[in-house]
Amino acid sequence: MIVIVAKQAKELVPVPWSLACRKPLVVQLIVLTASLCGTARGEPPKPLRVRAELSRSPYYVKQSILFQVSVIAQGERPSVVTPRIMDADVIPIGTDLKQVSSSGIGRLVFETNRFISRYRIVPRRAGVLKIPAISARLGDRSGMSEPISIPIENVPQVGRPESFLGGVGSFEVTSEVSPASVRIGQVLDFRIRVTGPAALGMAQPPEIRRLPQLAPGLRIEPEPVEFVAEPPSRLFRYRLRPTRAGQLVIPPVAISAFEPTLRRYFTKVSPSVAVRVVDVPRFDPSSLDYKPLPRPVSRWPKLLRAVALGVLLLIIGLGTALGLRRFNRLRRSRLAAHRRLTRLLEELGTTLTASETARRLTEGLGEYLFLTRSRPRGVLTPEEARHGIALATRNDELGAQAEQLIARCDQAQYSVEGPSTEELLDEAKSLFDALGRIPDHEARGTGKEWRAFEKPREAAETANP
Known part of the structure; x- marks a missing residue:
């Protein structure tokens, strides 16, 4: 056979078939062309080969029956639908892959594999257990296994021991306690762990309260059982509370299961564990140090001190505010009085008679004392002028000068x-200028003399309209 290969445009070269098969690219093209030709002819895809298998009989209630689904396919793993079986629990336990065949042409390799999916089937009641057909799919290819029906039996009543917990199959048992040393009344955590297929059917914990080897002063409280489906295991936990001191030994605990292949019961025991129980120290009254009880701390002294401090601060604040108010009022009164004296000098002139000027000056100085010392308006004598100006300014020289002016x-x-x-205007100008130069701190005054002329202005104005 000769293959014609085009090396260049418009040039065909015949090549022997034996030489053409040595080219990997040519082989791949031939295989691809053959597959496309088969598809083009409308041939349906081949179904997947699915096979379901069970472990060997006999089968009992709560027995772990191994169920295996195998699918023959190439390339990636087909998807397998987990079966749903009435009156049984289905537990996936893993997958596997086994090569069936392998072939290749050049670099192109074709492999056929067996894809395995494994499950545990645990029947819940006796009778006929029907396992439906298992479907698998890979792309546009699919397949189904044959349905299976198996008889399920109850475990025999004859020879069943009291330590039987419902498990069927092999198992191992261990035990441990923590802590290893406790005081009287302290809680111990005692655990019994069962591993193996038989643990799937052991729903009830072993009754360790009935063990005759246990100390009579030990309180036992079972706790919820912890279950793991894969790998199968159950953990039985107990809270132990010893009430006596000494060496406490928890004896071995017997657990029985049924072996389906031998059709008989067998028993295994957990190892014994020891716990050291320490007595609580005795109460020694002589070790007590009797001290007088501390007096209850009353909150009233602190509260009274806080109230007193608050009242004192309030009084100080009010006094300061009133003093500042009074000082500002007096300062404003003194400034207003000086402005009136200054205005009076501006109004007076040389055209007035000496008698009229003297009258106006006497009234102005009386108005000054009314504003600064609250002296009633009226006739002002030289002695009153000296006394009032000396108190208002705290300056005796100005008091004497005011007395001379009024005289x-x-x-x-x-x-x-x-x-x-x-002459009167010159003396008045000299006195009024000196009154305007008096500092505030010198004009305030203290003591009884400060209140010599003091009275409410309303009363003064009413008495001297």
């Missing part, structure tokens, strides 16, 4: 010969 004003009003208008 000169009286002479101008009531004497035939008295000072002239110019």
Whole structure:
């Protein structure tokens, strides 16, 4: 056979078939062309070969029956639907892969594998157990296994020991306790672990309260059972509370199961464990140190001190506020009084008579004392002028100067010969300028003299309208 290969355009070269098969690319093209030709002819895809198998009989209730599904396919693993079986529990336990055949042409390799899915089937009641057909799918290819029906038996009543917990199959048992040393009344954690296929059917914990070797002063409280499906295991836990001191030994615990292949019961025991129980130290009254009881701390002293401090701070604050208010009021009164004196000097002139000028000056100085010392308005004598100005300014020289000015004003009003208008204005200007230069701290004054003329202004104004 000769294959014609085109090396260049418009040039065909005949090549022997034996040489053409040595080219890997040519082989792949031939295989691909053959597969496409088969598809083009409309041939349906071949179904998958699915096979279901069970472990050997006999089968009993709560026995772990191994169930295996095998699918023959190439390439990736087919998807297998987990079976649903009435009156039985199905537990997946893993997958496997086994090569069936392998072939190749050049670098192109074709492999056929057996894809295995394994399950545990645990029947819940006796009778006929029907396992439906198991379906598998890979792309557009699918397949199903044949349905299976098997008889399920109850474990025999004859020869069943009291330590039988319902398990069927092989198992191992271990035990442990923690802590290894406790005080009287402290809780111990005692655990019995069963591993193996028989653990799937052991739902009830062993009754260790009935063990005659246990100490009479031991309190036992079972706890919930912990179960693991794969690998099968059950953990039985107990809370132990010893009430006597000494060496406590928890004896071996017997657990029985049924062996389906031998059709008989067998028993295994857990190892014994020892616990050291320490007595609680005895109470020694002589070790007590009797001290007088501390007096209860009353909250009233602290509360009273806090209230007193608050009242004191409030009084200080109010006093400070009132003092500042009074000081500002007096300062404003003094400034207003000085402004009136200054305005009075501006209003007075040399055109007025000495008697009129003296009267106006006496009234102005009286108004000054009314504003600064709350002195009632009215006739002002030289002695009152000296006393009032000395108290308002805390300056005796200014008091004497005010006394001299009022005395000169009286002479101008009531004497035939008295000072002239110019002389009165000069003396008044000198006194009024000195009153305007008095600092605030010198004008405040303290003590009884500070209140010599003090009275409510409303009363003063009512008495001297």
